[in-house]
Amino acid sequence: xxxxxxxxxxxxxxxxxxxLVKKVxxxxxxxxxxRKALVSLHLENLFDFFLVxxxxxxxxxxxxxFRLYAGGDSSTNHxxxxxxxxxxxxxxxxxxxxxYTLDGHPLLADIWxxxxxxxxxxxxxxxxxxxxxKELEFKPNSFTTRWMDIIEMLESGLLSAxxxxxxxxxxxxxxxxxxxxxxxxxxxxxxxxxxIQAKDQHAVKIVLQALPRPASHLRKDARxxxxxxxxxxxxxxxxxxxxxxxxxxRGPKPLLFARDPILAKRCLTESPELLxxxxxxNQHF
Numbered sequence: 001x002x003x004x005x006x007x008x009x010x011x012x013x014x015x016x017x018x019x020l021v022k023k024v025x026x027x028x029x030x031x032x033x034x035r036k037a038l039v040s041l042h043l044e045n046l047f048d049f050f051l052v053x054x055x056x057x058x059x060x061x062x063x064x065x066f067r068l069y070a071g072g073d074s075s076t077n078h079x080x081x082x083x084x085x086x087x088x089x090x091x092x093x094x095x096x097x098x099x100y101t102l103d104g105h106p107l108l109a110d111i112w113x114x115x116x117x118x119x120x121x122x123x124x125x126x127x128x129x130x131x132x133x134k135e136l137e138f139k140p141n142s143f144t145t146r147w148m149d150i151i152e153m154l155e156s157g158l159l160s161a162x163x164x165x166x167x168x169x170x171x172x173x174x175x176x177x178x179x180x181x182x183x184x185x186x187x188x189x190x191x192x193x194x195x196i197q198a199k200d201q202h203a204v205k206i207v208l209q210a211l212p213r214p215a216s217h218l219r220k221d222a223r224x225x226x227x228x229x230x231x232x233x234x235x236x237x238x239x240x241x242x243x244x245x246x247x248x249x250r251g252p253k254p255l256l257f258a259r260d261p262i263l264a265k266r267c268l269t270e271s272p273e274l275l276x277x278x279x280x281x282n283q284h285f
Contacts, residue, residue, distance in 0.1 A: 058254075058268055058275070060261040063087065069255070070134050071103030080104045080133050082196065082204055082241040086254035092267035092274035098254070099140050100196055102133035102206070102239070107194070109208050109235040116150075116190045116210045116232060119181065124164040125174055129192070129208070131158060136194060143227050147191040149215035151178050182214065189214035192234070195227065202243070204252060208235040 061069070071083050081104040087097045109129040113122035127150070138145055153159035154175040161174040181188045191214060195207045209231035211218060218224045242253040256275075258264035268275060 058256050058265065060088075060256040060258055060265045060268075062261060063257050063259040066097070066099075066257040069101060069257075071101045078105055079240040080107060080206060080237055082206075082239045082252060084241070084252040084254045085257065087257050088264055088268075088275065090258055090260045090263045090267070092264050092271065094254075094275050097140055100138045100143070102136050104133050104240070107131045107133055107136060107206070107237070109237075111192075111208075111210075111234050115234060116212055118212065119188075121177065121181075122174070125170070126162045126164060128160045128162065129153075129158070130160075138194075138196070143196040144209075144225075145194045147193050147211070147215040147218045147225065150190040150192065151175055151182070152215070153192070154178070187213060187217065189217070191215035191218050193231075195231075196239075198251070201251065204239050204241055206237050206239055207233055208237075210234050 066085060066087055069083070069085055071081065080102055083101045083103065085099050085101065086094055088094050107129065111127040111129065113125035113127065117123065136145060148158070150159065154161060154171050157171075159171070160169055161171045162168060163170055178189070190210055190212050192208060192210050195209055196204060197207050198204045211224065211231055213224075223229060244251060244253045254275075256264065256268075
């Protein structure tokens with residue numbers, strides 16, 4: 001029986017790794033070399049594989065799946081869940097793109113016209129937003145979605161309109177009234193977007209924001225598309241996510257994507273601090 005005991009330093013702690021190989025025979029014991037024996041038995045890669053699994057807590061997936069990953073099963077989750085996707089180099093450096101996806105419970109929000117329109121004609125209209133969390137798309141390298149025009153949302157069915165005090169759907173009538181107001185004033189309108197925010201190290205929220213301008217107007221102005229532009233806050237929903245361990249870099253735990261997942265995971269096992277190098281864009285958390 002050959003018993004290999006290896007100590008490796010991981011996040012300041014020593015981890016004892018034991019690997020047992022039974023019934024190993026060596027023909028030239030007098031010139032025995034442990035490394036040569038491992039290579040001859042094709043055990044070195046196997047050793048590294050088990051060591052990486054034991055020590056590296058980051059999940060690393062194929063680079064090509066970065067744009068396709070849609071999250072978990074929405075039908076079994078009673079909360080909106082945040083997924084933080086991060087591209088890393090084969091050396092483990094987080095120096096490329098990131099994006100967010102949601103899954104779990106549908107996003108629901110009731111919005112009153114008086115909160116976004118100056119016109120008294122719409123102050124008693126209640127707008128209802130409902131969308132499967134997986135269908136919400138965030139801009140790459142951003143914590144917000146694109147501005148969505150309220151007229152376009154009514155037309156597509158993403159938003160519904162009701163009169164105060166009853167459940168009669170008046171979406172078509174409200175849309176026509178909004179279009180009429182806009183024809184008289186091309187700056188009239190409203191747009192909505194969702195923003196991911198963290199007020200402390202232990203919670204993340206998704207916030208529904210609004211501005212009293214058509215989305216086409218807002219999209220042309222980079223200042224109004226900025227993540228920190230002043231907005232009207234309409235709804236705030238707490239989200240579930242997996243956090244990293246307590247420490248100076250605590251935040252949502254990323255799901256990593258690399259062109260060579262095995263090599264990237266090996267590098268992060270040897271030097272876990274590499275992940276936080278080049279993450280200036282992620283200071284939001």
